[in-house]
Amino acid sequence: MAKKGRLTNKERxxxxxxAKMLFLQEKNISIKELAERVGVAVNTASEWIKSEKWEGLKRNILLTRQEQLVQMQDELAEINAYIxxxxxxYRFAxxxxxxxxxxxxxxxxxxxxKALLPEMINALxxxxxxxxxxxxDDAQLLADYTDAFIKSKL
Known part of the structure; x- marks a missing residue:
C-alpha cells in the first residue's frame, strides 16, 4: 500500500x-503489484512507466555480458566446426x-x-x-580510494 503524504525528491x-529496476527485471509484474512493492500509488507508477518510456526499455534491454559471451563462443565453435x-x-578458413x-x-x-570496468564503476x-x-567522512575517504582505483584500471 502506498505511503500517505508527500515524498522528498530523494525518496521519490x-x-x-x-520501480524501474523491478519493472525491467520482472517479466510479468502488474502496475498494481509494482506500486504496492515500491510503496507508491498506482497512478504514480503508471505515470513513471509512460513518461520514462519503460516499455520501450523493457523491449530493448541488451543481452547480459554473460549471454553475449555464450552467444559469441557458440558462433566461434560453429565456425571452427564448419572448418x-x-x-x-581444405580445413582452413x-x-x-x-x-x-x-x-x-x-x-x-x-x-x-574491458566490460568489467563499467560494471565495477556502477557497483562502486x-x-x-x-x-x-x-x-x-567515510564516503569521502572511500571516494578518494575509488577514484584512484578506477584511474588505475583505465
Whole structure:
C-alpha cells in the first residue's frame, strides 16, 4: 500500500529507480503489484512507466555480458566446426571466415576484460551512495580510494 503524504525528491527518485529496476527485471509484474512493492500509488507508477518510456526499455534491454559471451563462443565453435567438416587439405578458413573468427575472438576477449570496468564503476558508485547516507567522512575517504582505483584500471 502506498505511503500517505508527500515524498522528498530523494525518496521519490529512489522509489522511481527501484520501480524501474523491478519493472525491467520482472517479466510479468502488474502496475498494481509494482506500486504496492515500491510503496507508491498506482497512478504514480503508471505515470513513471509512460513518461520514462519503460516499455520501450523493457523491449530493448541488451543481452547480459554473460549471454553475449555464450552467444559469441557458440558462433566461434560453429565456425571452427564448419572448418573442421571440410575435406582434408581444405580445413582452413577463407579470408572472410578468418576475419569473422578473428573479430569474434577479439570481441570475446574484450567482453571478458574491458566490460568489467563499467560494471565495477556502477557497483562502486552505488556503494559510495550508500556509505554517503551513513557517514559522509567515510564516503569521502572511500571516494578518494575509488577514484584512484578506477584511474588505475583505465
Amino acid at each position: 527518485e529512489q522509489k522511481k529507480e527501484y 573442421q567438416s571440410q575435406e582434408e587439405g 577463407d579470408y572472410k571466415t578468418a576475419q569473422i573468427r578473428n573479430q569474434l575472438i577479439k570481441n570475446i576477449k574484450d567482453l571478458e576484460t 558508485t552505488q556503494f559510495l551512495d550508500f556509505v554517503r547516507v551513513e557517514n559522509l
